[in-house]
Structures are given as C-alpha cells and as structure tokens.
Amino acid sequence: MSGRLSIIGTGPGNPEQMTPEARAAAANAAEFFGYGPYLDRLSLRADQIRHASDNREELDRAKAALERAVAGANVCVVSGGDPGVFAMAAAVCEAIDNGPDAWRSVDLVVVPGITAMLAVAARIGAPLGHDFCAISLSDNLKPWTIIENRLRSVARAGLVIALYNPISKARPWQLGKAFEILREVLPAATPVIFGRAAGRPDERIAIAQLAEAEAADADMATCVIIGSAETRVIVRDGKPDLVYTPRFIKEEAR
Secondary structure (H helix, E strand, O other), X not given: OXXXXXXXXXXXXXXXXXXXXXXXXXXXXXXXXEEHHHHOOOOOOOOOEEEEEOOOOHHHHHHHHHHHHHOOOEEEEEEOEOOOOOOHHHHHHHHHHHOOHHHHHOEEEEOOOOOHHHHHHHHHEEOXXXXXXXXXXXXXXXXXXXXXXXXXXXXXXXXXXXXXXXXXXXXXXXXXXXXXXXXXXXXXXXXXXXXXXXXXXXXXXXXXXXHHOOHHHOOOOEEEEEOOOOOEEEEEOOEEEEEEOOOOOOOOOO
C-alpha cells in the first residue's frame, strides 16, 4: 500500500512564518527529503529520518521521496518559502508525470506557504497591491532569451515584477542585464526593492530608483521587486519608507 507524500515550505526563514499546516505535516511525517539548510530549519525528532541533498538535485530528490512513499512511508519533501513557487512541488509533479504508474497512486498533499516576495512586500508596504508576476533569473532550466522576452513583455504590460534567483557566483551578470532591459521600458524613477533575508536577523531592505539600481546590492538571499509605472513611494520621516501599487489603474496606463 502506498504511503503519503506531503510537500511543505518552511517560509522565508523566520520560524514564525512557517504555517501551522506545514508544521503539522512535518510532525506527522517519518522521513524528510530536502536541501540541507532547509531541513535544518525543522526540529526533527530522533525517530524522524533526514535525507539531505544538494540544492541542484531537485528531480532526484523527488524520485527518491516518491520511492519511499510507494513503499508505504509517510514522507515530507521540504522547500524554502512556498513549495509551489520555484520549488519542490513542481519537481515532484514532473517526476510523477514521467515516472512509473505506481507513483500516481501516492497520496500527495501540497501545503501552501509564504514565499519570499510576500515577505519582502509586507516589510515595505504593498508593492504587489495590483497585478504582478514572478520571474526567476536563473537560466539553469530555461534559456536566457526567454527570460529577456518575458522581462520586456511584462514591463510593457505594466506588471510589477518579483525577481527570484537574481545573482550568484555562477551567474553574476543576469541581474545587471535585467536592469538594462527594464530601463528601456520603465521610467527612471521606478522603485526597485532589494529584500534580503526578509524576517530573519540579517534582514536588509533597501529602496532604489531603477536608473540607479545596482546588481551588487543583491545576492542569492535577495528577492528583488521592481515596480510598475504606477507604483508609488511614500516618504516618512524624510526618507522613502513605504512602497505600494494603487488598486485603481487608469485605462490609458501602459
């Protein structure tokens, strides 16, 4: 008889931002599969088994978890943030789609969570208050040409953009190039929010204008939110402090 496979997110990193539903799923699971630092966020009991793997081994991790679930184990696959946003839920679904029929019989539960763009947005106001999108700048799983086309398209459509995976040692130039592309479309004063480690002790939230935004202000722990032409900055105590995108947008807005 097949077991159960729950896919949970630990939230952006602050323990208080992990949902009660995710905690309950973790408490009931026997085996855990995930990237080591994400598993470290859980307080596992002595009877719970941990299977840590590298962050770039998502599909292999999903297959291993499914094998254990098919064997009857109560398994938990762990992501950061929300498991359905650039995370393990898609990898597990992909494995099921291309795997043996037995994997389709697994009792699968995806538990919603809090992702980085929501945590960053909450810390700065309401930049996602109207239409928005999320784009990963990692070209490990899709060509850079697709990323460029999407950036231009959503900027022209007037969407606020949350950028995931903005920069790393292996990908040092993508965020700078993204800023160049967006400067072709958006006003120079468009607000850019750098939200690093939102909700954690090493949190850093900064606001810049698109014309002056520097890729060096981000790292892999940063979610970058770029406003639309409608996004507004409120100055309080003499400094830019709140960012929001109005709920009402005029028909002629582009």
